[in-house]
Amino acid sequence: MSSLTANFGSSYSDYRPWEYDILVKILIVGNSGVGKSCLLVRYSDDEFYESHLSTIGVDFKIKTQTLQDHRVAKIQLWDTAGQERFGQIVSGYYRSSNGIMIVFDLTDEKSFREVAKWLDQIAKYGSENTPMVLVGNKSDLVAKRVIDRRVAEEFAKNMGMEYIETSAKNSNGVDVAFDKMLQAVVKSQNYIDNNPNTKKKTDSSTTVIGPGLRGNTTVTDSSNNSCCWK
Ligand SMILES: Nc1nc2c(ncn2[C@@H]2O[C@H](COP(=O)(O)OP(=O)(O)O)[C@@H](O)[C@H]2O)c(=O)[nH]1
Numbered sequence: 001m002s003s004l005t006a007n008f009g010s011s012y013s014d015y016r017p018w019e020y021d022i023l024v025k026i027l028i029v030g031n032s033g034v035g036k037s038c039l040l041v042r043y044s045d046d047e048f049y050e051s052h053l054s055t056i057g058v059d060f061k062i063k064t065q066t067l068q069d070h071r072v073a074k075i076q077l078w079d080t081a082g083q084e085r086f087g088q089i090v091s092g093y094y095r096s097s098n099g100i101m102i103v104f105d106l107t108d109e110k111s112f113r114e115v116a117k118w119l120d121q122i123a124k125y126g127s128e129n130t131p132m133v134l135v136g137n138k139s140d141l142v143a144k145r146v147i148d149r150r151v152a153e154e155f156a157k158n159m160g161m162e163y164i165e166t167s168a169k170n171s172n173g174v175d176v177a178f179d180k181m182l183q184a185v186v187k188s189q190n191y192i193d194n195n196p197n198t199k200k201k202t203d204s205s206t207t208v209i210g211p212g213l214r215g216n217t218t219v220t221d222s223s224n225n226s227c228c229w230k
């Protein structure tokens, strides 16, 4: 497809010579083994791996979503690439993220208890008021589950976060979790505006409705992390 066709999209009102309107950087944190990399791969590539993905060393993936107001959001999804021990994630990662997804494993009590430690890290190194969502993953393992939904919900509520349960394995809740994350970021106007016609921070009560104008433009780009993460 020529760039002209791509830029025009389905109607003249979609015309935008720039690739995206807002850039959103999402960081995914949580104990090792809770399924962060699997969630990211499920959301971006709609795939699942039975093995632990730490060896693959995913740095970030990019997904494009169209918001209800037709703005195109380019979302950088940052994995923690095996740096899950507290204090190992460099503070710049927290500071420059527009939203943070904290993941625990519904079958692992310790991973839920240690959400508090991740919150401490975010409070210490992150920017104030960075939107967060709490995700309880592996909801498919019903018999092994040890964390009650109401307990996690209550905890998240007290911390001012939304709580979503997911299964990277069977996809349940995965799109909802990332949509909630994106909505929280858009609502807080905590993103980089790339649209030359709008002022830096735009008011919006936008919700996510589907893949980007240029289709589900999921690409992996681990080649040049430093370009986009300042
Ligand atoms: N049953 C089940 N297993 C999962 C799910 N998500 C991840 N896993 C498994 O949990 C392990 C750790 O996943 P990974 O994404 O590498 O965890 P990370 O260390 O948090 O990035 C792997 O063996 C995955 O296959 C899930 O939703 N359900």
Ligand SMILES: [Mg+2]
Pocket (backbone or CB within 6 Å): 036, 037, 038, 053, 054, 079, 080, 081, 082
């Ligand atoms: Mg991982």
